[in-house]
Amino acid sequence: MDKDAELIKKLKDTTLKDMAFSALLEGYQERLYWHIRKIVITHENADDVLQNTFIRVYKSISNFQEKSSLHTWMYRIAHNESLRFLEKNKNKSYANIEDLSSTHLEILFEDVYFNGDEIQMKLHTIIANFTEKQKRVFQMKYFDDLSFRKISEILKVSENTLKSTYYAAVKIIEEKIMD
Amino acid sequence: MEKPPENKSKNTFLKEAFIIDISKHHTSYLGITVPEVYFEKSKVSILERVKSEEKNSKALEKKQLFFRISPKTKYAAVASFVFLFGLAVWLQNRFKKHALPNINMEMLSFTKDNLINSILVNDADFEAFADATLLNEIILKAESAERKMDNFFINSLFIEDSLMDIYTSESFIETIIL
Numbered sequence: 001m002d003k004d005a006e007l008i009k010k011l012k013d014t015t016l017k018d019m020a021f022s023a024l025l026e027g028y029q030e031r032l033y034w035h036i037r038k039i040v041i042t043h044e045n046a047d048d049v050l051q052n053t054f055i056r057v058y059k060s061i062s063n064f065q066e067k068s069s070l071h072t073w074m075y076r077i078a079h080n081e082s083l084r085f086l087e088k089n090k091n092k093s094y095a096n097i098e099d100l101s102s103t104h105l106e107i108l109f110e111d112v113y114f115n116g117d118e119i120q121m122k123l124h125t126i127i128a129n130f131t132e133k134q135k136r137v138f139q140m141k142y143f144d145d146l147s148f149r150k151i152s153e154i155l156k157v158s159e160n161t162l163k164s165t166y167y168a169a170v171k172i173i174e175e176k177i178m179d
Numbered sequence: 180m181e182k183p184p185e186n187k188s189k190n191t192f193l194k195e196a197f198i199i200d201i202s203k204h205h206t207s208y209l210g211i212t213v214p215e216v217y218f219e220k221s222k223v224s225i226l227e228r229v230k231s232e233e234k235n236s237k238a239l240e241k242k243q244l245f246f247r248i249s250p251k252t253k254y255a256a257v258a259s260f261v262f263l264f265g266l267a268v269w270l271q272n273r274f275k276k277h278a279l280p281n282i283n284m285e286m287l288s289f290t291k292d293n294l295i296n297s298i299l300v301n302d303a304d305f306e307a308f309a310d311a312t313l314l315n316e317i318i319l320k321a322e323s324a325e326r327k328m329d330n331f332f333i334n335s336l337f338i339e340d341s342l343m344d345i346y347t348s349e350s351f352i353e354t355i356i357l
Contacts, residue, residue: 021226021229022222022226025222025225025226026222029218029221029222029225030201030202030218031201033213033218033221034201034202034205037205037211038209043211043213043214043217047217047221050221050225051221051224051225051228054225054229055225055228055229055232058229058232058233059232059236108211111211113211113212113213113214114210114211114212115210115212116209116210116211117210120208120209120210121210123208123209124209124210143204143205143208143209144201
């Protein structure tokens with residue numbers, strides 16, 4: 001039995017649930033945080049969404065049918081929670097989920113937990129101008145180091161589409177960074 | 180753009196090397212950081228929030244105990260209640276019928292002592308009693324008197340002249356005065 005399967009078994013056992021949940025937090029908290037942070041941009045918002053994500057995981061682990069891996073399932077919850085957050089706050093800080101490019105950069109550069117240099121700001125500007133799909137695929141592949149298969153399961157897009165999207169995004173970055 | 184050497188050309192997502200470096204990776208490429216010891220603090224606050232959410236949901240579950248009964252049981256409970264209520268109403272009416280005598284308004288109104296009878300009648304039934312008395316006293320009695328008068332005149336046609344005086348004095352008194 002692999003590590004995740006053992007963890008799922010313990011999470012579904014009411015007597016071991018709390019202990020297993022603590023282990024789950026230990027293993028996945030950081031990775032999910034960075035995925036969320038790239039979507040909701042600021043640390044404060046990422047913290048809120050991360051908490052909501054784990055509460056949702058805790059509440060619905062008993063209904064987890066294990067059709068996908070635990071990691072993919074949690075990643076999808078985090079992704080959906082982040083999008084829900086953006087949707088909920090679109091009238092406050094964010095203009096629109098589909099059109100975040102300008103507000104994305106403004107919010108990011110004003111965040112106290114951003115101390116990027118010129119190159120990093122340039123990279124952010126390039127990524128912010130990607131389409132929403134390109135942005136997610138590039139970030140999940142490049143920064144979260146997820147396999148195309150897992151990204152495909154999370155975003156429900158075919159692997160081939162993801163590959164072409166990713167390589168197109170890499171090409172754009174390479175060209176623009178060189179300018 | 181090159182990836183850090185430890186992450187290059189390998190599927191490292193669940194491997195220790197990448198897990199240790201994920202924050203560094205984001206900081207060095209994207210310039211985004213987190214507060215010091217954030218993940219330790221966050222873990223504690225998530226665990227606390229989960230516990231309080233669990234307490235709240237348990238309290239809510241207790242409050243909603245009735246509504247968590249399965250639909251089948253709910254229907255059976257409602258049907259039993261309706262049946263028992265119906266039975267109670269039926270039994271009550273049945274005993275009421277036995278306890279109270281059924282007063283016949285028609286019979287009461289046909290007796291001579293209308294004033295005494297009116298005392299016996301309930302307030303609720305008084306209107307019915309008054310209608311029955313009116314019908315009896317005015318319409319039926321008037322009709323009967325008219326018929327008697329008709330008979331008196333028809334019979335007088337068949338009586339001989341010599342006996343007319345006797346018939347008139349007897350029947351007239353009986354029919355008209357009495």
